[in-house]
Amino acid sequence: MQTAANPAIPVAVSGMTPAPRxxxxxxxxxxxxxxxxxxxxxxxxxxxxxxxxxxxxxxxxxxxxxxxxxxxxxxxxxxxxxxxxxxxxxxxxxxxxxxxxxxxxxxxxxxxxxxxxxxxxxxxxxxxxxxxxxxxxxxxxxxxxxxxxxxxxxxxxxxxxxxxxxxxxxxxxxxxxxxxxxxxxxxxxxxxxxxxxxxVDCARFARRGETAGTLRVVFVGRHVAVKALDVLLRAWATVRRPAGAQLVLAGDGPERARLMTLAETLGLADSVEFPGLVHDVPALLATAAAYVQPSHQEGLPNAVLEAMAAGLPVAATRISGHEDIIVEGDTGLLVPPGDPAALAGALQRLLDDAALREHLGQRGAAYVATHFAIxxxxxxxxxxxxxxxxxxxxx
Missing domain, CATH: 3.40.50.2000 (Glycogen Phosphorylase B;)
Structure with missing residues (x-):
């Protein structure tokens, strides 16, 4: 099986205690x-x-x-x-x-x-x-x-x-x-x-099992063009959503007003939330069933690492940064950037398959704890x- 491990990143910490620096x-x-x-x-x-x-x-x-x-x-x-x-x-x-x-x-x-x-x-x-x-x-x-x-x-x-x-x-x-x-x-x-x-401070994002209730898909980050949140909204508009399912776009930025207008235009006002800046991200992630990151470009996204540490399955674009931490079907789902249909397909899989969500969430959390813990x-x-x-x- 393909793994996301990179030999440049150690999987264990030496038992030697370094001198204070x-x-x-x-x-x-x-x-x-x-x-x-x-x-x-x-x-x-x-x-x-x-x-x-x-x-x-x-x-x-x-x-x-x-x-x-x-x-x-x-x-x-x-x-x-x-x-x-x-x-x-x-x-x-x-x-x-x-x-x-x-x-x-x-x-x-x-x-x-x-x-x-x-x-x-x-x-x-x-x-x-x-x-x-x-x-x-x-x-x-x-x-x-x-x-x-x-x-x-x-x-x-x-x-x-x-x-x-x-x-x-x-x-x-x-x-x-x-x-x-x-x-x-x-x-x-x-x-x-x-x-x-x-x-990643894994202690802040304690592993939790999925709770019953409304299915929420979450994004946390700046509302800027490179995050491709317009692509995400167009994808969400075509997803067969269970009753009450919500897309939560937390954060703020210059694109926020335009995105809110686009959500209205697409008829998504009842299924998309714009809570603004969220200071307690672990609490927000604890309410979610899945995490989504549709960006055109990333360095190494802290938001995705935190979502994985919280045990959430992730749907993200196949770009550098995401590819460093996500293996398709093992620690998350990857789709081409700028492709609403492909992103909708990944979100549909996550909403329809609780077992898949649990598998991806467990594998992603274990990977983050092994390679990215403090x-x-x-x-x-x-x-x-x-x-x-x-x-x-x-x-």
């Missing part, structure tokens, strides 16, 4: 926030702290209502102030970030930057003068479409400078096979590329942080 987590954006990179940085920071490591989070000061310093989940957060002036502000932020690293470098053993963006490039240029190891996480679409890794923008001076700096990092955390392949194509050294996925990912990251490196010498 002093870790600086850098998030190139708002913090805390609901974005995948920000939520993953928060999850890892708290988990490392609970394991006895010393962790600090460093972010730009993007929200005036937030203090320059605070503690979140028991982890200190420092925010760098800078003028919000397009172009000039980014330069000053990079300079302040560089000064911070040079001034505080002896307080850390490892620096982990959670997006391949401006701060990753700035840190790379500093690599000859800083002692901690430097790891950069590469998530996916945001970096390769409009970001510093966008192939169509490589000729631009700023992108060339940022990439040249970033290549000096010691290791790159590629969360999916797609990001690994794209980094190779961008000329990054293969020896520095490591397939280490996002982590202890597994922490162990892999500690390996990256401790990797010997040959510091880049200044020219």
């Amino acid at each position: 002093r870790i600086l987590m850098v998030v190139d954006g708002r913090y805390p926030a609901t974005g995948g990179a920000e939520m993953q940085a928060r999850l890892l920071s708290a988990a490392f702290s609970r394991e006895g490591h010393s962790v600090r989070v460093l972010v730009p000061h993007l929200e005036p209502e937030r203090p320059r310093r605070e503690t979140i989940d028991g982890v200190p957060v420092h925010r760098l102030a800078y003028p919000r002036i397009k172009g000039f502000g980014a330069i000053l932020l990079n300079l302040r970030f560089a000064a911070y690293l040079l001034r505080h470098q002896h307080e850390f053993d490892a620096i982990h930057i959670h997006m391949m963006h401006n701060l990753a490039g700035a840190a790379g240029w500093l690599r000859p003068w800083i002692r901690p190891t430097l790891t950069v996480k590469v998530s996916g679409a945001a970096e390769f479409q409009g970001g510093i890794l966008d192939p169509s923008l490589r000729h631009k001076l700023v992108h060339r400078l940022l990439n040249a700096g970033a290549k000096r990092a010691d290791a790159f955390q590629c969360i999916s096979r797609y990001t690994l392949e794209m980094m190779r194509g961008a000329g990054y050294p293969a020896a520095k590329l490591h397939h280490v996925p996002n982590a 202890p597994v990912v922490l162990a892999r990251l500690l390996e990256l942080y401790a990797r010997p490196h040959s510091p880049v010498r200044p020219a």
Whole structure:
């Protein structure tokens, strides 16, 4: 039988207890926030702290209502102030970030930057003068479409400078096979590329059996074009739904109003819910019979991993990210992207077959617990942080 296991991801954690590390987590954006990179940085920071490591989070000061310093989940957060002036502000932020690293470098053993963006490039240029190891996480679409890794923008001076700096990092955390392949194509050294996925707090998504009652199919995420929720609505309109069956599109975004109008137009007002942002995702998933992710593109979707951890069967598109975690008929169902008929067929199978839902849910939960649980990912990251490196010498 085909399995979703990837040899680059260990299935067990070594019994050796690593020495406590002093870790600086850098998030190139708002913090805390609901974005995948920000939520993953928060999850890892708290988990490392609970394991006895010393962790600090460093972010730009993007929200005036937030203090320059605070503690979140028991982890200190420092925010760098800078003028919000397009172009000039980014330069000053990079300079302040560089000064911070040079001034505080002896307080850390490892620096982990959670997006391949401006701060990753700035840190790379500093690599000859800083002692901690430097790891950069590469998530996916945001970096390769409009970001510093966008192939169509490589000729631009700023992108060339940022990439040249970033290549000096010691290791790159590629969360999916797609990001690994794209980094190779961008000329990054293969020896520095490591397939280490996002982590899932499996304890928050306790395995539960399906409860009797209304069948609910759930999606959680931003309402943006790349999530293809219009395709999902068109698929749902053709599904032979049991009485009372509901499609729940949790989240918000620029597409939400258009999607609500489309649902009305398709005659789905009574069978589609738009609850907005949901803060207790485990509670929402506990009400569901299945999860659906119709995206055109993903990095490694936390929402799908969480749904699988909760024991839900998943119908998703056959794209990178989904293919990293779902095997057709074993840990979920895969369909071509942008195909309402195929997606409707997968949803129909899940609604009609309780035994299939139970099988996929059990297999998916076991797979996530084995490969994406916090202890597994922490162990892999500690390996990256401790990797010997040959510091880049200044020219």
